[in-house]
Amino acid sequence: MNEKFLFIFVMLLFLHFCLSPINPMIDAETLLFLNNHSRREDYGVYRLWGTYGWSVSTILMGILLFLFRHDS
Numbered sequence: 001m002n003e004k005f006l007f008i009f010v011m012l013l014f015l016h017f018c019l020s021p022i023n024p025m026i027d028a029e030t031l032l033f034l035n036n037h038s039r040r041e042d043y044g045v046y047r048l049w050g051t052y053g054w055s056v057s058t059i060l061m062g063i064l065l066f067l068f069r070h071d072s
Helices: 003-019 022-036 040-067
Strands: none
Touching: 022 040
């Protein structure tokens, strides 16, 4: 394995362990907000659009990284 791959792999593992607890916290805050405004049934809609937004942003970042990479 080359050093660049190993570095990226270790950083991705580190970020995964740091960002994993954020999803349940976001869900809890969303449910609390919707419950306070008597719109709890809209939770599925928020989750669906959040997933679409995340997918689109991931694809766009992949395209940008592909187009503007600076490898030798």
